[in-house]
Structures are given as structure tokens and as C-alpha cells.
Amino acid sequence: MNHQIHLQFTSKKDFLKSYPTLHYDVSGEWFIVTTPDAKVCALALVSFPHSENLLNRYQKHKLVKTKIELPFSLHCLLAGTPLQQQVWKALLEIPKGSVWSYQQLATHVKKPKAVRAIANAVGANPISPLIPCHRIIRNNGLIGGYYWGVEEKLKLLKEEGVNVAALKKTFI
DNA sequence: CTAAATACTATTG
DNA sequence: CAATAGTATTTAG
Numbered sequence: 001m002n003h004q005i006h007l008q009f010t011s012k013k014d015f016l017k018s019y020p021t022l023h024y025d026v027s028g029e030w031f032i033v034t035t036p037d038a039k040v041c042a043l044a045l046v047s048f049p050h051s052e053n054l055l056n057r058y059q060k061h062k063l064v065k066t067k068i069e070l071p072f073s074l075h076c077l078l079a080g081t082p083l084q085q086q087v088w089k090a091l092l093e094i095p096k097g098s099v100w101s102y103q104q105l106a107t108h109v110k111k112p113k114a115v116r117a118i119a120n121a122v123g124a125n126p127i128s129p130l131i132p133c134h135r136i137i138r139n140n141g142l143i144g145g146y147y148w149g150v151e152e153k154l155k156l157l158k159e160e161g162v163n164v165a166a167l168k169k170t171f172i
Numbered sequence: 173c174t175a176a177a178t179a180c181t182a183t184t185g
Numbered sequence: 186c187a188a189t190a191g192t193a194t195t196t197a198g
Contacts, residue, residue, distance in 0.1 A: 081195065083194065084195090116194075117178080117193045118180085120177085122179065123178080139182095140181085
């Protein structure tokens with residue numbers, strides 16, 4: 001997945017106003033939602049357990065099944081609350097191979113006590129394949145939740161060279 | 173506006 | 186360990 005990523009943020013309200021209609025399709029292993037002008041709004045693996053839930057999120061929009069091909073350069077348009085946008089941007093700054101706790105992430109966005117809300121924002125991100133949300137773990141070394149399952153999360157971390165065993169010192 | 177919910181954390185027993 | 190209260194923010198009603 002060596003795509004080039006352009007991120008663009010918008011509020012949910014504006015998003016609905018600007019794009020009452022969305023396109024979606026399954027392209028290869030990707031389940032993909034875009035705007036009519038080919039900006040990616042959501043991306044998930046088709047193996048995603050609740051891929052219909054993803055569409056649920058856009059229930060206020062008109063959803064049209066269209067043939068979509070995944071371009072090399074991804075222009076993403078993410079609709080979210082200010083906090084979510086902040087969190088998602090911060091996630092992209094996490095260097096490969098390192099893991100952050102929710103606490104660190106919260107501190108990074110200057111809201112050290114909002115960990116719980118931050119966790120919410122992390123989980124709400126619609127393009128988990130692009131945003132390294134798997135690099136976030138709980139403070140005590142436990143692996144928190146993951147949309148695609150904890151196993152997948154661990155696998156991704158391992159591939160990035162993270163010493164997973166050291167993380168779960170108190171786990172299992 | 174209010175109440176419920178949260179992919180968390182720190183503090184108890 | 187487990188239960189619980191506490192925290193900030195989003196969502197739903």
C-alpha cells in the first residue's frame with residue numbers, strides 16, 4: 001500500500017451539504033466509498049467484519065454503487081468533528097515502527113485528560129488502512145480494541161518490527 | 173438541552 | 186486480579 005495520500009478535512013454538516021450523493025464499490029480487496037468527484041471518504045478491507053456498518057455511517061447520503069478504481073494517488077476527504085480531525089492528523093505523524101499509548105496521543109493534541117474521547121476519535125476513523133491506528137495501544141501495554149480484530153493489529157505491528165512481546169508484559 | 177456511551181486510566185478492595 | 190469512579194467529547198433523543 002504505497003499510495004500517496006492527500007488529506008482534506010471537512011465538518012460533517014458541510015460534507016453532507018456538499019456531497020449528498022456518494023459512490024461506493026468493491027475494488028479488489030478494498031471496500032471503498034468516494035464522492036462523485038473521486039475523493040475517498042472511507043476505505044476498508046472487504047474482509048472487514050461489519051462492512052455494512054461502514055455504509056451505515058453515511059445513511060443520510062444517497063449511496064450509489066458505481067465502478068470505482070483505486071488511483072495511485074489518494075485524495076481523501078474526511079468528515080469528522082474537530083477533535084477527530086486533530087486526532088487523525090496526529091496519527092499520521094506517528095513514525096513507522098513505533099507505538100503510542102492513548103495517553104501519549106492525548107498529550108500530543110494538548111488534551112492530556114481527554115484520553116477517552118480520543119480513543120473514540122481513533123476508532124471513528126473511516127480509513128483505518130491509511131491511518132496507522134494500529135500503532136496505538138493502551139498505556140499498560142494491553143492491546144485495546146481494533147476494528148478488524150486484535151490479531152490483525154498485532155500482525156501489523158509485528159511486520160513493522162515492533163517488539164510485541166515486550167508490550168504485553170502483563171497480557172495473557 | 174440532557175443523558176448515554178466510549179478502541180481509556182488510575183485507584184481502590 | 187476485579188470493580189469503580191473519573192475524565193472529555195461525541196451522539197442520540
